[in-house]
Amino acid sequence: MSFQPRSIATRIATITLVRPGFLEQRYHPGERIDLPGFAENKRARLELTQGMPCVMLSIIPRDMDFDMEVTAVDHFGPERGQDTLRALAVVVHDSMAEMVTKLFFTYFPTVFRTQVFNQETEARRWLEQQLAEMRQEAGELGP
Numbered sequence: 001m002s003f004q005p006r007s008i009a010t011r012i013a014t015i016t017l018v019r020p021g022f023l024e025q026r027y028h029p030g031e032r033i034d035l036p037g038f039a040e041n042k043r044a045r046l047e048l049t050q051g052m053p054c055v056m057l058s059i060i061p062r063d064m065d066f067d068m069e070v071t072a073v074d075h076f077g078p079e080r081g082q083d084t085l086r087a088l089a090v091v092v093h094d095s096m097a098e099m100v101t102k103l104f105f106t107y108f109p110t111v112f113r114t115q116v117f118n119q120e121t122e123a124r125r126w127l128e129q130q131l132a133e134m135r136q137e138a139g140e141l142g143p
Contacts, residue, residue, distance in 0.1 A: 010040040012027055012031040015041060023049065027061055027064060029063075031064075055127045056085060057123055058091065066096075086134050088113070090116050091120050092116060
């Protein structure tokens, strides 16, 4: 039985379950990242994973606009320790997105692993390592 990737488009991003355990979240250029958008993305993520553990690659395009309220809310706090997210790699393409992302993770540390990257290939490599470790911890064989 082969796996078919599934996607949900939200107002600010497209979230895709690329394969079991691996999500991609690609923000739409020209949109503004805000609290309602974050909440919509979270609902899509939870719908796609259906309670299964996963890692996520989140890609923020150059010159993305941020509502500063986004940095003042612990988006992962309500389900701390119960969430399916095990690792998050955020790819940024400019210094503003990098600063905002790192600031958020400084104020709101997560229980899952996080890393900020400037290159998608490096982020994917890191997530593959996290996914392999996650499977090994769960007693599964193979990558």
